Amino acid sequence: MSYADQTTVVKTRLQQSPYAIEPVDIGGRFTFKAAMVGDKDKINYIALYTYFQASPKDLPIHEAIYRGPFKPTHKAQTLGPENHLYAGEVERELKYNCELKLEAQ
Numbered sequence: 001m002s003y004a005d006q007t008t009v010v011k012t013r014l015q016q017s018p019y020a021i022e023p024v025d026i027g028g029r030f031t032f033k034a035a036m037v038g039d040k041d042k043i044n045y046i047a048l049y050t051y052f053q054a055s056p057k058d059l060p061i062h063e064a065i066y067r068g069p070f071k072p073t074h075k076a077q078t079l080g081p082e083n084h085l086y087a088g089e090v091e092r093e094l095k096y097n098c099e100l101k102l103e104a105q
Contacts, residue, residue: 001096003027011103012036018047030087030094031058043070046079048098052087061087066098076101 001008004027011034015021018035026032031051038044046066051058066079079098086093 001026001032001094003030003092003094010034014038014040014043023049023051025053026094029053029092030085032094032096034098038068038070040072043068043072043100046070046098046100048096050085050094050096052092054088059087061085064098070100072102073100074102 001010006027008024008026010024010032012021014036016037018037021033021035023031023033029052031053033049035047036043037047045068048064049060050062052061062083062085064080064083077100079100082095082097084093084095
């Protein structure tokens, strides 16, 4: 993902539940959470959540859900388009896309 000329790679692992996943701070303006739910044999879904950091509470601005099942593979699979999100008083832009790839261990 890209924000304010900085690129951040957010990696996630298979989880049984998305609720224990900690969100990632992006430039002090956005918060991003990637949830990949399933088990070692299949991925049931991937959910991506983006929030604009605001007071007193972060504001949800985008949710993308890619429904599986997906079979884990070492070959990269692009899911969905590149997303361009705008939020805040001066419409800050966050760009990201989602790629599914099993890491070599």
